Amino acid sequence: MFSGPSDDVVLLLADPIDMAALVAHVRDDQDGAIVTFDGFVRNESHGRATLYLDYEAYESMALSKMGAIAAEAREKFAIHRIAIAHRVGRLEISETSVFIAVSAPHRAAAFDACRFAIDTLKRTVPIWKKEYFADGAVWADGEMPPVPGMAPAATRTEKPAS
Amino acid sequence: MAATAQTIRVKVLFFGRLKDVVGLSEESRDLADGATIESLFADLAKRNAELARFRPSLVASRNQEFAPWNTPLRAHDEIAFLPPVSGG
Numbered sequence: 001m002f003s004g005p006s007d008d009v010v011l012l013l014a015d016p017i018d019m020a021a022l023v024a025h026v027r028d029d030q031d032g033a034i035v036t037f038d039g040f041v042r043n044e045s046h047g048r049a050t051l052y053l054d055y056e057a058y059e060s061m062a063l064s065k066m067g068a069i070a071a072e073a074r075e076k077f078a079i080h081r082i083a084i085a086h087r088v089g090r091l092e093i094s095e096t097s098v099f100i101a102v103s104a105p106h107r108a109a110a111f112d113a114c115r116f117a118i119d120t121l122k123r124t125v126p127i128w129k130k131e132y133f134a135d136g137a138v139w140a141d142g143e144m145p146p147v148p149g150m151a152p153a154a155t156r157t158e159k160p161a162s
Numbered sequence: 163m164a165a166t167a168q169t170i171r172v173k174v175l176f177f178g179r180l181k182d183v184v185g186l187s188e189e190s191r192d193l194a195d196g197a198t199i200e201s202l203f204a205d206l207a208k209r210n211a212e213l214a215r216f217r218p219s220l221v222a223s224r225n226q227e228f229a230p231w232n233t234p235l236r237a238h239d240e241i242a243f244l245p246p247v248s249g250g
Binding site for chain 1: 179181182219222226230242245247248250
């Protein structure tokens with residue numbers, strides 16, 4: 001487990017996420033609220049029954065971007081601690097793929113920071129999901145991360161290649 | 163013509179569907195000094211024409227930071243071509 005100078009935790013894990021441990025990590029007597037986000041594998045995608053998912057990450061960059069999200073959340077919102085964990089590899093239906101826990105003295109900052117963290121993660125962290133169906137597999141449509149010094153992309157998603 | 167053209171070696175990484183298209187997850191490339199991320203991609207697309215059509219949907223990174231396509235390359239850079247991200 002990586003713990004930064006501010007007690008933020010960011011993790012990429014091949015094994016199941018210990019959600020209770022992350023909640024316990026962010027919880028402290030000075031806080032009055034914890035907000036968590038539990039993202040898990042749905043049993044269908046665009047009407048097709050999903051068998052399982054396979055997540056791939058550019059691990060060094062993904063951890064660095066997750067750490068940057070934690071730092072930015074701390075700058076923007078009056079939170080105490082934040083933990084962000086994402087799975088890699090094969091995930092079955094209903095398994096948690098991403099988990100975020102945020103503690104704060106008051107609930108509004110915790111809600112706002114948690115929402116900011118998952119939205120920013122989905123847009124900027126280099127992780128890719130391949131969806132497996134009974135009749136084949138596809139890389140999920142995704143979002144193009146904003147690149148400093150470049151105009152925003154005209155479209156957010158690309159056509160499936162195959 | 164300079165007789166001693168400098169070359170630089172960079173590491174190139176491919177992810178997601180791009181890895182399937184290229185058939186590799188990483189390779190080393192020797193490039194002429196002055197190369198950019200764009201010219202590196204153009205080199206790679208010469209070898210694999212299918213790659214070229216992905217260009218509009220890709221972003222690039224240099225040493226784990228998102229980088230514009232006109233970024234000049236230096237020796238030992240780690241360059242990655244990243245399809246739209248779909249974590250979460």
